[in-house]
Amino acid sequence: MTVLSAAALVSMVATTALAQGSRQDFTLVNRTGYDISEVYVSPGKANDWEEDILGDDGLEDGDSVNITFRRAGKTCIWDLKVVYSDDDSSAVWHDINLCQVEKITLRYNRKSDTTSATFD
Template identity: 55%
Template sequence: MTTSFIARTTLAVAAFGALALAGTAALAGDQDFALLNATGYEIGELYVAPAQSSDWQEDVLGQDVLSDGQQANIKFSRDEDTCAWDLKVVYSEDNSSAEWSNVNLCELSAVTIKYDADSGETSAYGQ
């Protein structure tokens, strides 16, 4: 990944935005999801924070990394009564990152992220 990758990383993905409309409040744990890395790069950090929060909190991958093609099951133990979350991944290779806002984790059970080398964009798709 290069500097142009960082500059061109998509901060908000239109397809994800359509899926990310916040619903009603959820009970803790309803926001659990699987994250599939289809970027071609290793993800070193994953942050999940309540939407519009100014604090990313801790890396939910901990000491683990998520290699290309791998999936991580993200379990919530937080006491947040919200469906809208912001996601951020940080790549191991160069510490570049991609972010998505207002992801409705009450309606999604899986999130796949992809990197398009031709466009330089990282995108996310919910299922």
């Protein structure tokens, strides 16, 4: 193996590892008609929601946020919780395969009083 091809192989392995480490990253789109004050993403079946990933920021209706995982997750299955800023009510989705989902769009149906999500 030449030095050039060995360097190319190392670069390819590093790029693949980097891509796999961020494969759970996704975009969250708020089309609910309401502002969202908190967003939690936790490994599936975890007993703790961990920290609000929005921090002091919120997610206004019509806006989106890119959610980036800084740690190398060993699971593809995650749970998502959002909390609305107007009344602190929340909506939860379980068992989302973030290795296959790149965008989650949230919508609220006033008639049925339910928040739904589409996964792309």
